[in-house]
């Protein structure tokens with residue numbers, strides 16, 4: 001017997017519409033290059049997103065056509081999230097830090113017809129435009145006065161939408177229609193596309209915008225520092241209007257001082273981003289002897305949050321860390337470090353801290369298991385390690401137009417291979433051992449590069465640390481530790497780092513070599529680019545015995 005409830009499609013536009021109808025007075029504060037701080041409400045954003053929908057329609061864009069963005073976090077990008085998906089087209093958020101060849105590849109692969117871009121990226125587009133034959137129109141996300149000189153045929157965003165009145169009703173269509181497209185940053189091979197649906201995005205927003213997953217409440221001010229081109233800014237632009245939260249979009253200035261100032265100026269209570277960003281914020285806060293009193297929750301993900309960072313946020317500044325894990329293929333959230341009430345009430349501070357360092361527990365909607373090479377499930381005992389596989393309604397069922405990638409991405413029973421190796425404990429807390437391609441195979445045993453890096457950044461004078469496996473004549477691979485000193489004029493000694501590590505890691509994990517660098521290469525999403533380090537250091541242990 002079927003139930004007797006009405007059916008209605010879950011539409012992304014409904015999120016901004018409830019924002020306008022009920023939380024219309026909540027602010028969207030946006031830092032825009034060349035314009036400074038710009039203030040709108042959800043009511044304004046809904047209207048402007050509708051104007052954009054009308055403008056796209058009149059430019060001939062229809063259902064499922066791809067409209068790309070190349071932009072930092074600001075209100076126009078937010079309008080694109082809603083305007084493009086809301087009218088039935090697909091918003092393809094592009095990472096401007098990709099190499100030109102990768103940009104050309106994904107623009108052509110996605111068959112983008114219109115590109116909405118921050119003016120600062122026009123020189124980049126000038127270089128690649130001849131290789132993107134399907135691109136019909138370029139809209140610079142600025143006012144007419146701020147439109148820069150360019151050899152391209154461009155129109156200012158405000159002119160593009162300015163002739164339309166926003167008198168538009170969001171259409172309803174199938175909730176499984178494609179809504180947005182994001183490519184993985186592709187540190188190996190070409191980027192692969194995750195094509196989200198209205199349904200997957202709305203369900204993800206309902207899950208993520210809750211206290212038990214992200215600490216989002218009814219009086220929260222959210223600031224996604226994670227860029228809106230990096231997996232939907234982890235969902236914040238979607239759950240902000242749904243929860244009525246004030247939204248702060250910080251624009252391109254992501255240095256420690258800019259973030260510190262905007263957190264205080266706008267009363268940001270919840271923010272989200274990768275560890276590198278928080279290193280800068282903490283460094284600045286220390287330097288100015290400031291505080292982070294307003295900041296209640298910081299979501300850290302994308303790479304492992306080092307325990308020293310978690311400790312500093314929580315103990316020194318009273319900001320709760322939500323260590324989260326996810327990926328482009330998962331919209332992205334798969335786990336959250338908000339402690340369940342029974343643990344919050346009964347665990348000791350030390351036990352709670354140990355859990356915070358893990359990558360959190362699975363969230364509603366995501367099933368997880370770890371399997372061995374033959375896909376046999378391993379126990380959730382916190383010890384057994386395995387390939388982490390997942391399934392759920394906001395996880396890809398296949399990559400977009402990529403037969404080769406699909407072949408290897410799923411288990412025989414259809415679970416998605418995350419490419420991560422993990423343990424899961426009896427409380428369903430996940431701990432990443434490593435990415436399958438980063439784990440160091442030494443004499444048949446595994447060494448976790450994540451654990452080693454985590455310990456190394458806790459040593460005095462260490463700013464950043466990366467561990468890679470380097471070919472070794474006897475052990476197959478051995479760890480090499482690359483250190484960026486906090487202060488390049490006064491680097492820590494190799495001995496002091498080894499002393500620090502010796503009490504914290506198994507003896508056979510000790511790196512064979514410690515290398516000092518003034519900088520470590522970062523990939524397009526701010527993560528350490530180990531491929532470059534591996535290439536550079538591949539022969540350094542060749543003569544070891």
Ligand code: ADP
Pocket residue numbers: 184185186187231300301302303304305323324325326327328329332359418419420432434435525527
């Ligand atoms: P890419 O790095 O390929 O662009 P994603 O941003 O989707 O793509 O990265 C997903 C991967 O990032 C995960 O599979 C995992 O290896 C890593 N990751 C994400 N969050 C964490 C975390 N909290 N701790 C450790 N690794 C993480």
